Amino acid sequence: MLARRLIAVASVAVGLVALSGCRTEPGVAAYVGDHRITEDAVTSLLDELRAKMPTPSPEPGASQESTASPEQAAPSRPPLPSRSQVVTNLVLLDVCQRLSADKGYQPPARATAEQIAPQLGVPADTAYAERVAELATCMNGLPAESVAPTEQDFADVLAAGKAAGVIPAEVTVQEAAAQLDGDRLRGALGSKKVLGEAVAGYQVTVSPRYRPLEIPLLSFSAEYAAVSVRLGEPGSDSVIDVSTPEPEATPSAGTVAP
Numbered sequence: 001m002l003a004r005r006l007i008a009v010a011s012v013a014v015g016l017v018a019l020s021g022c023r024t025e026p027g028v029a030a031y032v033g034d035h036r037i038t039e040d041a042v043t044s045l046l047d048e049l050r051a052k053m054p055t056p057s058p059e060p061g062a063s064q065e066s067t068a069s070p071e072q073a074a075p076s077r078p079p080l081p082s083r084s085q086v087v088t089n090l091v092l093l094d095v096c097q098r099l100s101a102d103k104g105y106q107p108p109a110r111a112t113a114e115q116i117a118p119q120l121g122v123p124a125d126t127a128y129a130e131r132v133a134e135l136a137t138c139m140n141g142l143p144a145e146s147v148a149p150t151e152q153d154f155a156d157v158l159a160a161g162k163a164a165g166v167i168p169a170e171v172t173v174q175e176a177a178a179q180l181d182g183d184r185l186r187g188a189l190g191s192k193k194v195l196g197e198a199v200a201g202y203q204v205t206v207s208p209r210y211r212p213l214e215i216p217l218l219s220f221s222a223e224y225a226a227v228s229v230r231l232g233e234p235g236s237d238s239v240i241d242v243s244t245p246e247p248e249a250t251p252s253a254g255t256v257a258p
Helices: 039-052 084-101 113-120 129-139 150-166 173-180 185-200
Strands: 028-032 036-037 204-206 213-220 226-231
Touching: 028 039, 028 084, 036 039, 036 084, 039 084, 039 129, 084 129, 084 185, 084 204, 113 129, 150 173, 150 226, 185 213, 185 226
Parallel strands: none
Antiparallel strands: 028 036, 028 204, 213 226
8 A cells, every 4th residue: 555655754854945035144044033043053063963973883803904895894973964954953943832832832742852862863962852852842732733635735645656666657646545545644734734834924034055945744754755844935835745654654764753
């Protein structure tokens, strides 16, 4: 079934781009209203991660005189999140916290850095893990609105799935709709509506350095979004949608389960 191809995510690799006007200043990565998210703040988070990320030790018994290739002899440390990932998480955290404060939303439970860090592949005692835990907590408090998918939604999902190579080319929109409609898809579309309206209301803009960015809400994989909020370009408020992953599916690296 097509539904088996999908992974639900409250992404931590999330992003927003300019919605109105052109606000660009040297050293500013993004704006949420009048609040500036600076390049220095992004660099600080990455520098701390770089300092604390462990470098894997050679395998026990490995000889320094081994003829293995450098890649085999010296395993590399886990990859850092990209600057775009950091920017988008900070932007979405700001938007979500403003929305929750304005609407009185309360999360049912709080995520901790210790819970989040293994999914991110980063140390728990870092500011980045703390910020992502705050984001996951805030996202869990947003209303679980359900929006029925339109035929265009299914067509967008189908196109995205075929582009990702996970839906066969011969599958029709009608066949995809019959298999993919469900609570996960409708919930992702509801989240898209809530977040899209919030981003527009809080006048989010992002430096051209990081455009285009998107907020994936339901995914085929870490690389391919199924439902996402794209902002800042003509037609970018459309969604790419898909639904109902199997319950046992686990989030991919860089994502946090809702």
